[in-house]
């Protein structure tokens with residue numbers, strides 16, 4: 136087996152360079168901890184960009200996967216399998232919605248939301264054919280498809296991938312007046328992250344989400360909340376929208392829904408919206424497959440007790456208090472909610488990448504974004520001592 140330097144070199148040599156990973160080669164993991172091929176252990180403070188909210192190899196999720204692997208893995212949606220109805224019903228109930236549409240990746244859930252909103256616009260709202268428009272926010276990150284990058288404001292994600300899909304209006308994030316002004320008779324939806332993850336865990340001003348809800352209702356526009364990263368316990372509630380007591384018309388879910396085992400995404404909504412789709416108009420060979428449903432049903436059940444949401448809220452307080460104490464000692468700002476934090480490092484000190492490399496040497500894994508920002512999103516199974524350990528290591532890195 137390759138040792139670390141050779142494995143890093145070969146990973147670089149034989150893959151397209153669409154990522155810039157830290158030079159760590161992981162071979163096993165449990166809970167909040169990863170082990171590399173040389174036996175070194177690391178505290179995971181990224182959790183697969185929130186795909187591992189329940190930690191690595193949660194026993195109940197692994198058991199559900201094993202049991203399903205021994206029985207049935209794929210039927211396609213041409214037939215109904217015995218895991219399907221439970222998954223759809225239980226996820227719909229968790230979301231407080233009538234029904235769900237299962238897909239695989241987050242980007243597919245976003246594409247599904249866009250298609251549903253447009254079709255709803257034409258068939259229900261009465262928008263003239265081909266004129267549907269969706270309002271989105273500056274600094275958004277909704278995935279990597281050609282349509283989704285068409286309305287990205289990040290040049291790295293968008294440049295050179297045109298021609299771009301039209302039908303999107305970009306407004307500043309957190310600015311309700313600008314959002315309301317951008318809505319016209321052809322607007323079918325407002326598509327937003329309730330907290331912008333990739334942008335650096337940007338929390339909108341208090342009252343923004345409830346304002347978006349109010350405006351969408353008044354103007355007969357769907358509120359589509361991309362909770363792919365913010366949802367399923369990450370922020371100390373089941374959904375980030377819960378913090379303002381807001382229910383969007385469509386929830387877009389992904390990442391943690393697959394329990395860190397399989398890609399599972401879904402759109403949840405009521406029948407008057409999701410019901411616009413008819414057979415043949417949308418689908419996916421793997422969407423809602425038996426293995427995905429077995430794992431994701433267990434994910435939903437883990438969330439129904441509220442234990443993970445509580446952990447995230449309580450331990451998040453501890454994490455944010457520890458991080459705030461570092462403002463002026465290497466950090467210039469800390470944002471976030473629950474076990475989710477965006478930290479801006481003093482650019483005079485080092486880049487986010489450099490900080491992550493130094494953290495890695497100290498056995499803590501995190502990921503930089505946009506120059507001097509680091510995101511922390513540890514698995515929700517992390518303990519108080521482990522949070523303190525991560526903060527101590529960060530303090531040491533910043534102290535040089």
Ligand SMILES: Cc1ncc(COP(=O)(O)O)c(C=O)c1O
Nearest residue numbers: 240241242276277278361363364
């Ligand atoms: C808010 C949000 N939406 C959509 C996506 C895309 O998900 P995926 O990478 O599974 O396509 C991401 C991924 O980071 C995300 O954070």
